[in-house]
Amino acid sequence: MSDHSGKRKHAIYRITFIGFVVNLVLAAGKLAAGIFGRSGAMVADAVHSFSDLATDVVVIAFARISAKPRDEGHDYGHGKYETLATILISLALAAVGTGILVNGIRAIRTVAEGGLLPRPGLVALLAAVLSIIAKEVLYRYTVREGRAVDSPSVVANAWHHRSDALSSLGTLVGIGCAYFLGERWRIADPIAALLVAVFIFKVAFDLVRTGLDELLERSLPADTEQEILRIVTASPEVTAPHNLRTRRIGASIAIEVHVRVDPKMSVARSHELTVDIERRLRERFGAGTLVVIHVEPLK
Known part of the structure; x- marks a missing residue:
């Protein structure tokens, strides 16, 4: 494992572990507040927070896998495992949204049929306020650090924190109206x-x-590919770049391109040019960038 990959993995662990501790404390506190405050909305909000604990575990587990160097069975490394983690977190978010939707519809039907929703206690109202503050702070911290280490799964997990904050905001509005x-x-x-x-x-x-x-090998955005071509042709000795292929592999990207050079150029010089191109691409897009350059004679 490279020094960069090791530092990135430990940064992801640290960020996610902080979120795990905050989620654990909040989930337990909100569950108690929901039970003693007679608030079904707060109990549902607590369940939402418990779902964050599961996604924290997913991020930690997949960060360890994605940081592994390439091996005989994974020539391009293990970066796609982090992409898989992002999708799993997305599905967890959708499941939480479905649960909130079903519970909300059920409560509205109760009122429509002449039923009466219980009046929540003040402790549930205070718990909602504290949850909003804590989860918004956690979101801002996690998304900033996730972007700093270029981890899509950490950024996805940050959005899960914000969804919890917004869930608590909705809970606060509902509890506040019911209480006051x-x-x-x-x-x-x-x-x-x-x-x-x-x-x-x-x-x-x-x-x-x-x-x-990413899993379906979608190319990088057009503006990114244009920037790549500008870097490739920065040297006047390199012309006519073509067959450009790009894709993302976790936090890294892969670039394949064909270039043309003077047919009389020596093999040693053409090799120097490709090494220089690779260096500039990695300086721009990260040390983990995978670069393959095929040299052809200019016709």
Whole structure:
């Protein structure tokens, strides 16, 4: 394992472990507040926080795998395992959104059929406020650090933290209306939950689409490929780049390109040019960038 990969792996562990501890404390606290505060919304919010614990474990496990160097069975390394982790987190988000949606619809039906939702206690209201603050801080920390180490699974997990914060916001609105405005306003709780579920589905869809694009070998964006071609042809001795192929492998990218040089150029000089191109590409896109350059004579 390279020094860069080792540092990246330990950074992912540290970021995710902090999130794990915060989620554990919040989930236990919200569950207690929901039970003693007679708030079904807060209990559901606690379940949402417990789901974050599961995704933290997924990130830690897959970070260890994705940091492994290439071997006989994985010529391009293990970066796609991190992509798989991102998709699993996305599916967890969708599952949480479905649970919130179903519970919200059930509560609205109860009111529509003449039922009465229970009045939550003040402890549930305070727990919602604390949860929003803690999870928003955790989101900002995790997404910043995840982007710093270029880890899509950590960034995906950060969005899971924010979905929990938004879930708590919806819970706060519902509990606040039920607590302060009387019986007829208690339906605000499930309505807010439905709005939160829609946002969660949107985040889950965006994340799973990104992960699937990578697994299905989607090329890098057009502007990135144009930048690659500019780097490849920075030397006037290299012309006519073609057959450019790009893809993402976890936190790294792979680049394959054909270039043409003077047919009278020596093998040693053409080799020097390709080494220089590889160096510049890795300086721009990271030391883990996989580069394959095929040299052809200019016709």
